[in-house]
Structure formats: C-alpha cells, structure tokens
Amino acid sequence: MNRDANEIELLAVSKTKPVDDILAAYHAEQRHFGENYVQEGYDKTVALADYHDIVWHFIGPIQSNKTRLVAESFHWVHTISREKIAQRLNDQRPPQLPPLNVCIQMNIEQESSKSGVVDEQVYALASLVDTMPNLTLRGIMAIPSQQSDTHKRKQVLQSIADIYHKLKQQFTTVDTLSLGMSGDMGDAIAAGSTMVRVGTAIFGERLKKGTD
Numbered sequence: 175m176n177r178d179a180n181e182i183e184l185l186a187v188s189k190t191k192p193v194d195d196i197l198a199a200y201h202a203e204q205r206h207f208g209e210n211y212v213q214e215g216y217d218k219t220v221a222l223a224d225y226h227d228i229v230w231h232f233i234g235p236i237q238s239n240k241t242r243l244v245a246e247s248f249h250w251v252h253t254i255s256r257e258k259i260a261q262r263l264n265d266q267r268p269p270q271l272p273p274l275n276v277c278i279q280m281n282i283e284q285e286s287s288k289s290g291v292v293d294e295q296v297y298a299l300a301s302l303v304d305t306m307p308n309l310t311l312r313g314i315m316a317i318p319s320q321q322s323d324t325h326k327r328k329q330v331l332q333s334i335a336d337i338y339h340k341l342k343q344q345f346t347t348v349d350t351l352s353l354g355m356s357g358d359m360g361d362a363i364a365a366g367s368t369m370v371r372v373g374t375a376i377f378g379e380r381l382k383k384g385t386d
C-alpha cells in the first residue's frame with residue numbers, strides 16, 4: 175500500500191515526560207502532542223503557553239469531574255465514548271475558543287480493560303456530537319489489542335478502517351482515523367490510519383506511571 179507521508183499526522187505522546195522533552199521535540203518541528211492525564215497535561219499546557227502553535231490532544235480516559243480542564247486547555251480529545259462526556263465538554267468549552275476537535279473511541283474487540291463504543295453505537299454517538307456547536311466531529315480512535323495472530327490483528331484494523339470510511343461519507347467534518355502506536359504503527363498506516371500516536375519510539379521508555 176502506498177501512502178503519502180503528508181496524509182499521516184504524527185502525534186507525539188508525551189505523557190510522564192518532562193516539559194524539556196516536549197520542547198526538544200518542538201524545536202525539531204513537532205507540533206502535535208498527546209497527554210493522558212488531565213492534571214499533568216493541563217500543567218504542561220500552562221508551562222508551554224507561550225508556544226501558541228502547539229496543538230494539545232487529550233488521549234486518556236476522561237471522568238466527568240475532569241471535563242472542564244480538558245474543555246478549557248486542549249484542542250483535541252480522542253477518547254469520547256459517552257454522551258454525558260461529550261455534552262459536558264460541549265457545555266464547558268469556552269465561547270472564545272474554536273470548537274473542540276473530537277474523535278470517538280471504539281472498542282470493537284470489546285475488551286473490558288478499555289473504554290470505547292462497540293460497532294453500531296458509533297453512528298448514534300457521532301450523530302449526537304455532530305449537533306453540538308462547540309464540538310467538531312473529526313473521526314474515530316482505537317487501541318487494538320497487541321495480539322500475536324497477524325491475520326486477526328489485520329482484520330481488526332480493517333474493521334476499524336471500514337467504520338471510519340462509512341463515517342467519513344456521512345459527516346463532512348470527519349477526516350481523522352487515530353490509530354497506531356509505537357508497536358503497531360506500520361500495520362495501522364497500511365490499514366488507513368491518518369494519525370499515529372507515538373510515545374516510546376520518540377521519547378524512550380516511560381519510567382514512572384502517570385497519575386491523574
């Protein structure tokens with residue numbers, strides 16, 4: 175499969191990493207950064223507030239009592255899987271900011287350890303998000319399991335890509351398939367990912383565990 179590198183956005187996942195690491199990547203032209211923990215991510219957006227062209231993506235689980243900080247300080251959220259969270263982000267997005275870009279998180283393998291909507295649910299949630307004035311529906315995000323069965327892994331990636339293409343036909347704002355991490359970005363790109371979320375391969379192993 176041939177893909178043009180311009181079609182694929184690199185999201186640098188900087189969770190648990192210090193602000194200096196983000197700045198080093200910034201000086202190497204990186205602009206999109208992903209954070210998983212609300213407080214840590216918020217602190218970084220404050221520390222780097224002078225860098226107006228950084229695009230901050232929230233890619234961690236969101237509890238409803240933490241939506242305000244996310245709505246106020248991030249540009250993107252990849253982990254929408256409940257109507258309640260979408261509604262709160264829409265209501266709490268400050269009016270002077272452009273709409274928050276959102277991806278719906280899918281969990282098509284129905285793993286209990288992960289959040290995300292299953293198959294058909296995505297269309298209902300997408301239709302709802304599409305009506306919210308302070309959110310822009312950009313696409314879907316998934317974290318496929320790292321199973322060793324190559325055929326199965328590709329099947330999962332393909333089903334996610336199929337749903338993405340259906341959504342794209344239905345909603346004109348949809349242009350993002352957030353899929354692929356350090357360990358599986360090659361397969362994800364082959365399947366049609368438009369945004370890979372890469373932490374370890376850019377910043378090295380994470381030593382500490384993040385906290386919310």
Ligand SMILES: *Cc1c(COP(=O)(O)O)cnc(C)c1O
Pocket residue numbers: 187189210233234317355356357371372373374375
């Ligand atoms: C941590 C994380 C990543 C990056 O993972 P790496 O394996 O370090 O590249 C990507 N996406 C999500 C949702 C993550 O939580």
